[in-house]
Amino acid sequence: MLQADTVLDIFKRVGALLEGHFRLTSGLHSPGYLQCALVLQHPAEAQACGAAIADRVRGLAPHVVLSPALGGIVIGHEVARALGVRAIFAERQDGVLTLRRGFTLAPGERVLVVEDVVTTGGSTRETIEVARAAGGQVVGAASIIDRSGGKTDGHGLDVPYHALASVAFPTYQPDACPLCASGLPVVKPGSRA
Numbered sequence: 001m002l003q004a005d006t007v008l009d010i011f012k013r014v015g016a017l018l019e020g021h022f023r024l025t026s027g028l029h030s031p032g033y034l035q036c037a038l039v040l041q042h043p044a045e046a047q048a049c050g051a052a053i054a055d056r057v058r059g060l061a062p063h064v065v066l067s068p069a070l071g072g073i074v075i076g077h078e079v080a081r082a083l084g085v086r087a088i089f090a091e092r093q094d095g096v097l098t099l100r101r102g103f104t105l106a107p108g109e110r111v112l113v114v115e116d117v118v119t120t121g122g123s124t125r126e127t128i129e130v131a132r133a134a135g136g137q138v139v140g141a142a143s144i145i146d147r148s149g150g151k152t153d154g155h156g157l158d159v160p161y162h163a164l165a166s167v168a169f170p171t172y173q174p175d176a177c178p179l180c181a182s183g184l185p186v187v188k189p190g191s192r193a
């Protein structure tokens with residue numbers, strides 16, 4: 001089984017562990033960022049991460065993996081491959097996360113929500129609500145990285161949550177960010193080459 005150290009070693013090896021001044025999707029600022037796409041661009045690494053997550057969640061007996069686009073799609077598909085179930089995704093339409101493209105859930109279908117990174121749990125909770133609104137039974141959530149460092153109590157999720165690795169970069173509200181105070185320009189990860 002892929003261990004947490006090994007997962008972070010992969011991130012370091014492919015240059016997916018970034019240091020600087022970043023604005024996270026949550027709106028918080030941080031000196032560190034893990035760019036999962038740089039790991040997932042390698043199909044062998046993506047498959048290994050997917051298999052490792054699948055090992056941790058198999059006991060939840062999910063019937064389908066649901067991921068939020070775009071970040072969750074590749075890893076969601078790999079987890080589903082390892083579990084032998086289907087993979088669907090939710091995407092934003094007019095700002096609201098929704099199932100499109102004919103994706104549906106059967107009533108009571110057992111859903112596992114999979115993302116690349118969980119920081120505040122906001123998008124995870126939103127994806128869980130999408131599944132429930134579509135009639136699914138959410139049995140758990142999982143991600144490659146727990147960006148909170150495991151400090152939040154399950155991110156306030158009301159389902160079991162599993163991550164391959166936990167990291168604890170500090171995060172700051174923009175108006176209390178020492179990096180902003182020092183005049184270092186803030187970068188939105190993924191917006192630079």
Ligand SMILES: [Zn+2]
Nearest residue numbers: 029177179180
């Ligand atoms: Zn800042």
